[in-house]
Amino acid sequence: MRFLAETHSHTSISPHAYHSIQEMIDKAKDLGLELLSITNHGPHTPDGPHEWHFQNMKALPRKIGDLYLLHGVEANIIDMNGTIDVREEVLKRLDLVIASIHRPTLAPGTVEEHTNTYLKVIQNPYVDILGHCGSPDYSFDIDRVLIEVKKQDKIVEINNHTFSTRKASLENCLRIAKRCQEMGVKMVVSTDAHSIYELGKTHAAEQVIAAAGVDEELIMNTTAEKFLSYLCKRKGFDRARFEDEEPFGLPKLPLDIPDIF
Numbered sequence: 325m326r327f328l329a330e331t332h333s334h335t336s337i338s339p340h341a342y343h344s345i346q347e348m349i350d351k352a353k354d355l356g357l358e359l360l361s362i363t364n365h366g367p368h369t370p371d372g373p374h375e376w377h378f379q380n381m382k383a384l385p386r387k388i389g390d391l392y393l394l395h396g397v398e399a400n401i402i403d404m405n406g407t408i409d410v411r412e413e414v415l416k417r418l419d420l421v422i423a424s425i426h427r428p429t430l431a432p433g434t435v436e437e438h439t440n441t442y443l444k445v446i447q448n449p450y451v452d453i454l455g456h457c458g459s460p461d462y463s464f465d466i467d468r469v470l471i472e473v474k475k476q477d478k479i480v481e482i483n484n485h486t487f488s489t490r491k492a493s494l495e496n497c498l499r500i501a502k503r504c505q506e507m508g509v510k511m512v513v514s515t516d517a518h519s520i521y522e523l524g525k526t527h528a529a530e531q532v533i534a535a536a537g538v539d540e541e542l543i544m545n546t547t548a549e550k551f552l553s554y555l556c557k558r559k560g561f562d563r564a565r566f567e568d569e570e571p572f573g574l575p576k577l578p579l580d581i582p583d584i585f
């Protein structure tokens with residue numbers, strides 16, 4: 325199985341990632357990817373970008389040659405009410421919103437608290453993907469959360485990066501992938517690349533979905549078309565939104581020139 329639509333990557337706007345957006349684009353093209361999502365951390369991450377990074381992503385075209393470029397964010401879940409660190413008026417402009425728990429921006433609570441947090445996050449209409457949710461420090465009631473993910477037609481992420489930074493997540497991730505398969509919950513396999521050298525590398529996540537017996541049908545990012553159709557359908561985007569090779573921020577011509585002379 326190949327994952328030609330990358331749903332999660334970081335760039336050097338945060339110093340703990342190492343390549344620019346252009347370098348990530350070039351590498352994605354070299355690898356033959358069809359789609360790259362730029363999903364930098366939300367502003368509450370200690371080295372996260374200013375909110376304006378997300379607000380002004382319209383300066384980037386959504387199609388560069390054969391590559392689709394999605395404007396996204398990996399928002400931080402910052403409290404047990406499921407609040408994320410990006411305001412609605414910014415979320416509205418983005419194509420893709422991953423919501424994740426990170427230790428620097430949320431201390432662990434109880435299983436009941438994590439479950440309720442995830443339930444509220446999933447109900448946020450702007451959130452598309454539940455990011456790397458296998459950490460044992462933030463265990464939750466898997467079935468209760470997955471029922472809601474399915475109800476809201478959202479996606480669970482199997483994140484390759486997790487298996488190096490959060491090694492203890494492996495068992496939980498296997499359990500989650502298995503239950504997603506059994507319950508028919510959609511998934512994506514992402515690299516969460518923090519450099520060009522991590523792009524295209526999904527070996528650990530592939531082993532997890534193979535061990536869990538996941539069907540390709542449930543993996544939404546095997547091709548750009550599959551992922552874009554999902555987004556357009558659920559979020560009501562016009563498919564043409566992703567075909568514009570000019571930055572959306574450029575004035576559209578002709579201008580309606582008023583007769584002032």
Ligand SMILES: [Zn+2]
Nearest residue numbers: 398424455456
């Ligand atoms: Zn993350």
Ligand SMILES: [Zn+2]
Nearest residue numbers: 332334398516
């Ligand atoms: Zn990430």
